[in-house]
Amino acid sequence: MSAFEFDGTTVAGPEEALALAVAQALRGIRGANPLVGAIITASDGRVLASGYHRGRGTAHAEVEALAGFNGPNESTRINPADATLWITLEPCDHTGTTGPCTEAILASGIRRVRYAVADPTGPDGGGAARLRSAGLDVQQVDAGQVRRAGADDLNRRWTLARDSGRPFVTAHLAQSLDGRVAAADGTSQWITGPESRRHAHRVRSRVDAIIVGTGTVLADDPRLTARDEDGHDLPLQPVPVVQGRRAVPAGAALRGGASWLHVESHDPQVVLDQLTAGDPGHVLIEGGPTVLSAWMGAGLVDELFLYQAPLVLGSGPTGLDLPQLTTLPHALRLTLDAAENGAISRLGDDVLLHYAAP
Ligand SMILES: NC(=O)c1ccc[n+]([C@@H]2O[C@H](COP(=O)([O-])OP(=O)(O)OC[C@H]3O[C@@H](n4cnc5c(N)ncnc54)[C@H](OP(=O)(O)O)[C@@H]3O)[C@@H](O)[C@H]2O)c1
Numbered sequence: 001m002s003a004f005e006f007d008g009t010t011v012a013g014p015e016e017a018l019a020l021a022v023a024q025a026l027r028g029i030r031g032a033n034p035l036v037g038a039i040i041t042a043s044d045g046r047v048l049a050s051g052y053h054r055g056r057g058t059a060h061a062e063v064e065a066l067a068g069f070n071g072p073n074e075s076t077r078i079n080p081a082d083a084t085l086w087i088t089l090e091p092c093d094h095t096g097t098t099g100p101c102t103e104a105i106l107a108s109g110i111r112r113v114r115y116a117v118a119d120p121t122g123p124d125g126g127g128a129a130r131l132r133s134a135g136l137d138v139q140q141v142d143a144g145q146v147r148r149a150g151a152d153d154l155n156r157r158w159t160l161a162r163d164s165g166r167p168f169v170t171a172h173l174a175q176s177l178d179g180r181v182a183a184a185d186g187t188s189q190w191i192t193g194p195e196s197r198r199h200a201h202r203v204r205s206r207v208d209a210i211i212v213g214t215g216t217v218l219a220d221d222p223r224l225t226a227r228d229e230d231g232h233d234l235p236l237q238p239v240p241v242v243q244g245r246r247a248v249p250a251g252a253a254l255r256g257g258a259s260w261l262h263v264e265s266h267d268p269q270v271v272l273d274q275l276t277a278g279d280p281g282h283v284l285i286e287g288g289p290t291v292l293s294a295w296m297g298a299g300l301v302d303e304l305f306l307y308q309a310p311l312v313l314g315s316g317p318t319g320l321d322l323p324q325l326t327t328l329p330h331a332l333r334l335t336l337d338a339a340e341n342g343a344i345s346r347l348g349d350d351v352l353l354h355y356a357a358p
Contacts, residue, residue: 006039006047007075014141017041017086018116018149024052024061025088025154026339030303031168031206031282034120034155035339036061038087040069040110048076048083055206056282062087063104070108080109088151090119090140093127102127106134113138116151120159157302157357162280166272169300170207171285171292172200173319174307181289184315186219195348196307201226203305205234208281209261211271213291214244223253224286238284243271243291268295293321296332299357303337306353333358 011017017039025037033053038061040049049071051064059067062085069076069083091101091113105113105127113136119126131138146152161168174192175181182188190197204210205226216222224240225233240254241261248255248262263271275283285295295301325331336343337356345352 006050009047010045011039011041011047012045013145014086014114015145015149017045017084017114018088018141018146018151020047020050021061021086021088021116022150022154024050027052029055029206029340030158030170030337032056032208032279034089034158036087036089038062038065038085040065041084041086042076042078043082043084046076048078060092060101061089062091062101066104066108066110069110081111083110084112084114085110087113087115088154089117090115091127091131092119092121093130094121100127102130105131105136111136114141115139116141116146116149117155120162161302165280166276166300167208167281167283169283169285169295169302170203171295171301171304172203172307173287173292173304174200174309175319176309176311176313178312178314179318180313180316181287181319182219182316183313188220191311191313192307192309192350193348196309196350196352198229199305199347199352200307201228201234203284204238205236206282207238207284209239209241209275209283210286211241211243211283211291211295212286213288214242214246214248215290216286216288217242217248217252217254218246219288221249221253222286223256225257241271241275241283243268266294268298268300272300287319289317289319289321292319296320297322297324301357303357304334304353304355306355307347308351308353310349 011020021037021039025035028035033056036053038051039047041047049065049068051061053061093100093102113131128138158168176191210224225237228234239259242248243263245264254260263274285292334355334357337354343354
């Protein structure tokens, strides 16, 4: 029996095809690269293959879908000339950490390509023109259908970050039921359980840098390394960045790694200026509340992982403090983010809420 997840699934038209590609894209993780999903259909709408981008350095969505299309599933094998490739983002035509998708599409024999959003990396990045010049039927799907399928909104914050030439910014907040990140006496390890901490380490392992304030360094002396369940360092380690004017103690744990950075400023933009040479990448704000509030207040947080632990601390600092917001109409309103396993998940006794910034 075939294990192909879309066996028997058909799509009725462009909107349904794109909605399915969007659902694929949402299986990916947010960060340095956009979320992208792809499906391949037969002329009768049968779904033959699917793919999504799993993050920087991994195959692009259409390449993954093409691998499935060319794979061993005989029930979905058809003449490539009768297939259509649907992608949430225009295929790329450049060689980054992976080869150009245009080459993979040309090699596949598929002649019809439909995409939702033009490649934002400029005229050199977009592969539609390249594929058309090779004789393929390539079209951008009608804007209304793109919107209704949710493809236009998929990478809103990523595009904003990219347009500003800054990294994608993820924030981490672990709090009690009464919204506190530490007890009044400063104790804060461990508010959340082991499952939440494992998730937090996985997030650490995908970013280029982790930013904390001097307050967190002096209170908790964190290592800021990405570790596996056994406490061993994961292969990719972020650079610890300390924001604030006080000195970082000579024996601070975060100084034990290959490199670290101290930015003696309260201005998040100054931190960004020191981090954005070359690839803008992906950074994680791990707090504490003063630094997180500064980045939130400046509109510089793109996604937030909120780990909600089932305990009441009663007193102590809260995770966010934005005294400049004094009236409900000015409140920051975040939205639940369905990317990466959905917006709400249970991690042991904790609840993880995944938010996108407005
Ligand atoms: N539960 C969690 O998710 C979590 C995460 C991290 C920390 N914490 C807890 O948070 C507590 C520390 O809180 P915190 O607010 O002091 O930590 P913090 O935000 O890490 O550090 C605050 C310090 O950073 C400097 N700073 C950097 N940017 C600033 C800005 N824009 N405005 C003002 N100051 C800025 C200031 O020190 P200078 O005088 O040096 O400039 C400030 O006192 C600890 O108890 C820690 O355990 C909890």
